Amino acid sequence: xxxxxxxxxxxxxxxxxxxxxxxxxxxxxxxxxxxxxxxxxxxxxxxxxxxxxxxxxxxxxxxxxxxxxxxxxxxxxxxxxxxxxxxxxxxxxxxxxxxxxxxxxxxxxxxxxxxxxxxxxxxxxxxxxxxxxxxxxxxxxxxxxxxxxxxxxxxxxxxxxxxxxxxxxxxxxxxxxxxxxxxxxxxxxxxxxxxxxxxxxxxxxxxxxxxxxxxxxxxxxxxxxxxxxxxxxxxxxxxxxxxxxxxxxxxxxxxxxxxxxxxxxxxxxxxxxxxxxxxxxxxxxxxxxxxxxxxxxxxxxxxxxxxxxxxxxxxxxxxxxxxxxxxxxxxxxxxxxxxxxxxxxxxxxxxxxxxxxxxxxxxxxxxxxxxxxxxxxxxxxxxxxxxxxxxxxxxxxxxxxxxxxxxxxxxx
Amino acid sequence: xxxxxxxxxxxxxxxxxxxxxxxxxxxxxxxxxxxxxxxxxxxxxxxxxxxxxxxxxxxxxxxxxxxxxxxxxxxxxxxxxxxxxxxxxxxxxxxxxxxxxxxxxxxxxxxxxxxxxxxxxxxxxxxxxxxxxxxxxxxxxxxxxxxxxxxxxxxxxxxxxxxxxxxxxxxxxxxxxxxxxxxxxxxxxxxxxxxxxxxxxxxxxxxxxxxxxxxxxxxxxxxxxxxxxxxxxxxxxxxxxxxxxxxxxxxxxxxxxxxxxxxxxxxxxxxxxxxxxxxxxxxxxxxxxxxxxxxxxxxxxxxxxxxxxxxxxxxxxxxxxxxxxxxxxxxxxxxxxxxxxxxxxxxxxxxxxxxxxxxxxxxxxxxxxxxxxxxxxxxxxxxxxxxxxxxxxxxxxxxxxxxxxxxxxxxxxxxxxxxx
Numbered sequence: 001x002x003x004x005x006x007x008x009x010x011x012x013x014x015x016x017x018x019x020x021x022x023x024x025x026x027x028x029x030x031x032x033x034x035x036x037x038x039x040x041x042x043x044x045x046x047x048x049x050x051x052x053x054x055x056x057x058x059x060x061x062x063x064x065x066x067x068x069x070x071x072x073x074x075x076x077x078x079x080x081x082x083x084x085x086x087x088x089x090x091x092x093x094x095x096x097x098x099x100x101x102x103x104x105x106x107x108x109x110x111x112x113x114x115x116x117x118x119x120x121x122x123x124x125x126x127x128x129x130x131x132x133x134x135x136x137x138x139x140x141x142x143x144x145x146x147x148x149x150x151x152x153x154x155x156x157x158x159x160x161x162x163x164x165x166x167x168x169x170x171x172x173x174x175x176x177x178x179x180x181x182x183x184x185x186x187x188x189x190x191x192x193x194x195x196x197x198x199x200x201x202x203x204x205x206x207x208x209x210x211x212x213x214x215x216x217x218x219x220x221x222x223x224x225x226x227x228x229x230x231x232x233x234x235x236x237x238x239x240x241x242x243x244x245x246x247x248x249x250x251x252x253x254x255x256x257x258x259x260x261x262x263x264x265x266x267x268x269x270x271x272x273x274x275x276x277x278x279x280x281x282x283x284x285x286x287x288x289x290x291x292x293x294x295x296x297x298x299x300x301x302x303x304x305x306x307x308x309x310x311x312x313x314x315x316x317x318x319x320x321x322x323x324x325x326x327x328x329x330x331x332x333x334x335x336x337x338x339x340x341x342x343x344x345x346x347x348x349x350x351x352x353x354x355x356x357x358x359x360x361x362x363x364x365x366x367x368x369x370x371x372x373x374x375x376x377x378x379x380x381x382x383x384x385x386x387x388x389x390x391x392x393x394x395x396x397x398x399x400x401x402x403x404x405x406x407x408x409x410x411x412x
Numbered sequence: 413x414x415x416x417x418x419x420x421x422x423x424x425x426x427x428x429x430x431x432x433x434x435x436x437x438x439x440x441x442x443x444x445x446x447x448x449x450x451x452x453x454x455x456x457x458x459x460x461x462x463x464x465x466x467x468x469x470x471x472x473x474x475x476x477x478x479x480x481x482x483x484x485x486x487x488x489x490x491x492x493x494x495x496x497x498x499x500x501x502x503x504x505x506x507x508x509x510x511x512x513x514x515x516x517x518x519x520x521x522x523x524x525x526x527x528x529x530x531x532x533x534x535x536x537x538x539x540x541x542x543x544x545x546x547x548x549x550x551x552x553x554x555x556x557x558x559x560x561x562x563x564x565x566x567x568x569x570x571x572x573x574x575x576x577x578x579x580x581x582x583x584x585x586x587x588x589x590x591x592x593x594x595x596x597x598x599x600x601x602x603x604x605x606x607x608x609x610x611x612x613x614x615x616x617x618x619x620x621x622x623x624x625x626x627x628x629x630x631x632x633x634x635x636x637x638x639x640x641x642x643x644x645x646x647x648x649x650x651x652x653x654x655x656x657x658x659x660x661x662x663x664x665x666x667x668x669x670x671x672x673x674x675x676x677x678x679x680x681x682x683x684x685x686x687x688x689x690x691x692x693x694x695x696x697x698x699x700x701x702x703x704x705x706x707x708x709x710x711x712x713x714x715x716x717x718x719x720x721x722x723x724x725x726x727x728x729x730x731x732x733x734x735x736x737x738x739x740x741x742x743x744x745x746x747x748x749x750x751x752x753x754x755x756x757x758x759x760x761x762x763x764x765x766x767x768x769x770x771x772x773x774x775x776x777x778x779x780x781x782x783x784x785x786x787x788x789x790x791x792x793x794x795x796x797x798x799x800x801x802x803x804x805x806x807x808x809x810x811x812x813x814x815x816x817x818x819x820x821x822x823x824x825x826x827x828x829x830x831x832x
Contacts, residue, residue: 010652011444013442013443013444013445014776015772015773015775015776016772016773016776021674047670050414051702051706052696052702053696053697053701053702056695056696056697057697057699057762059696059766060696060697060763060765060766061762063765063766064765064766064767064768064769064770064773065769066428066773085773086769087768087769087773089423089771089772090768090772100438110582123705123707123708126708127708130663130664130711130732130734131711133663133664134664134732135663136660136661136662136663137561137562137662137663137666138560139559139560174655175479175575237663240661240831241556241559241661242550242555242558242559243555243556243559272494273673274497275493275502275503276491276494276497281783286546288546288548288549288773289548289552290549290552291549291550291556292552292556293555299722301821309552309555309556310552311552311555337489337494340498341494341498343499344497344498344499345497345500345502345517347500347520348500348501348502348518348520349448351500351519352446352447352517352519354446355445355446355447355777355778356776356777357776387605397642401801403781411785
């Protein structure tokens with residue numbers, strides 16, 4: 001039995017159309033690595049397009065269409081996403097070719113004698129292993145990943161959605177193929193499409209190319225785990241770099257939709273969401289401690305991260321200053337101006353979502369998987385109605401769970 | 413000059429007009445979008461270190477353009493970030509080798525944002541204290557880039573390719589060079605370069621054109637432009653070093669192979685022919701790339717680029733590989749083979765098709781075409797010239813480009829290896 005759901009948001013101000021096909025799985029260690037490798041293998045070839053060479057050639061024929069197969073981590077879901085963006089205005093035939101191509105990639109992988117092609121399997125496994133070890137190349141994202149890994153060590157969100165090197169060693173072309181068969185059998189296919197696209201024509205093409213039925217939405221969302229340590233857990237890792245990196249993870253008392261979500265958005269904006277924020281003004285502009293300091297939300301997990309890069313000798317000072325700003329919000333030291341600026345900046349951001357296909361696709365899909373029926377208009381209203389006491393109340397529920405420090409050790 | 417350019421293939425227009433003050437404006441209407449974008453681009457980047465002003469030679473410290481960019485955001489009374497946010501806008505800036513660009517995007521109050529942008533860019537507030545304070549921030553910025561292996565491998569390559577060109581220097585300069593910056597020198601370069609004749613206004617979105625012209629006219633009416641002569645050092649046509657190695661805390665070596673052109677005069681045709689040529693040699697649909705991918709020597713992070721400006725013109729191949737030397741050999745072999753066999757017309761047509769579609773894709777967004785135009789304005793051509801060049805390019809043009817792009821002594825391979 002197979003289910004498809006389709007959401008199309010057409011807008012002909014765009015030159016291209018983008019189709020995303022999603023297979024959404026619970027984020028679990030036992031299959032995370034298999035899914036990650038599977039996404040890569042699917043994107044590398046099929047019976048009709050047996051190598052990357054053939055795929056790339058075909059994409060060029062489709063006026064430089066952009067195809068990708070990758071893993072997305074959203075809250076406690078691991079999503080295999082196939083996407084195709086093509087210059088729809090160039091040729092009417094492209095839509096049909098695009099849908100047929102995605103079907104081919106998903107249902108016709110290179111399989112011989114009940115297993116994935118050994119050559120492709122080995123190469124993709126090695127590449128994935130390399131890319132896992134390359135996490136350290138970007139220090140900003142590395143410190144964030146390490147902070148999340150430690151902060152959420154007992155929750156699915158702490159799992160790396162791009163897999164684990166040691167788990168890769170346990171896989172083989174046959175077991176992965178069986179896993180693929182299992183995925184195809186048990187995972188509903190979710191389509192989201194946007195841009196220069198005829199919605200009815202697209203739905204018809206999907207119906208023709210993919211089996212369909214009624215979708216019974218399954219709540220795959222794990223229950224949020226709230227820990228409440230007295231002291232934040234502090235982790236330090238030494239590395240030969242010039243600049244030290246700090247990442248702090250906060251959580252508690254907020255939600256990914258409704259009033260609490262709007263308050264969380266405003267709180268983040270005031271704290272470190274922009275060049276007007278308390279962190280930027282105090283750590284960078286006043287104290288001259290850093291070039292970058294910012295905070296952001298993982299909406300679907302309802303946690304907030306704070307990051308900065310400072311000189312090693314200033315690590316403690318920077319953490320003290322970050323805590324001062326958190327305390328200031330808890331103590332209601334927020335001006336009407338700050339509140340107004342935070343809201344203006346959020347409103348502008350939500351209003352321009354419809355100006356990019358990526359924004360449209362991500363917003364609509366996120367609302368769908370979080371079961372949030374709010375449209376952009378409702379969210380704009382919700383943000384506008386947040387008050388200073390609302391923000392203070394939320395701030396007092398939040399606490400710092402984990403601090404991860406990448407400590408620079410210079411050669412001198 | 414008042415000119416309306418239309419592109420049938422893109423179904424887009426661009427209005428070009430030079431205002432009485434000398435400021436050149438480029439406006440790309442985008443109906444139906446909420447976002448509106450405005451930018452003031454200054455023909456002044458990290459390569460502009462020496463110039464003649466009224467017959468007097470001025471030499472400035474490395475990183476001056478970038479430092480000035482930071483200070484333009486400061487005002488005695490106003491916090492520009494706040495002022496833009498109040499209007500629903502967000503403002504930012506960047507400095508590259510040849511340009512400093514200040515830009516905002518907003519959903520409402522476009523004309524007020526535009527006025528604010530002019531006020532911000534045409535005024536400079538400095539004190540000794542604020543100049544000193546900025547040094548701490550920029551030192552951390554330099555330090556951040558220094559830890560970035562892809563930044564390091566790129567600048568090491570430029571250092572190997574160029575002997576004298578200021579493109580060798582980091583855009584932000586170094587801790588030592590910015591230590592020399594003070595109020596007087598910042599004020600001098602501001603007065604010399606931040607003048608209408610040396611700048612462009614670039615806007616896109618759904619708004620009234622006449623409003624933009626009125627604001628631009630009013631805000632620049634009283635401004636004059638001094639005569640500046642830029643001085644760039646002589647640069648030999650060969651690369652002083654063919655290989656540069658470095659080590660960092662990374663998991664897999666990074667490489668950047670660059671070929672430098674003997675002449676830095678780039679036009680839209682050269683951009684198009686170089687990009688097509690690169691794809692033919694080792695793009696995603698080439699045999700060489702696929703051989704290296706299958707043997708695990710290249711991954712999908714491999715990229716091809718052509719970068720150009722007043723002091724440089726560089727064709728690049730970059731990525732990560734466990735064996736960069738073999739990749740390098742394969743690239744050289746692919747070039748050699750292609751020179752012998754010539755370009756297959758079918759492949760040429762397919763790659764051309766790809767670039768047409770990709771170029772069109774950039775018009776999906778309000779800001780991307782404007783950002784491209786902000787980069788092109790100092791180079792003397794515009795994005796519609798590029799569209800035309802892409803439509804008109806012939807296989808012979810690419811053959812011709814191949815002959816001068818790669819020579820025996822114009823390359824450098826930069827590798828950042830892992831620390832053991």
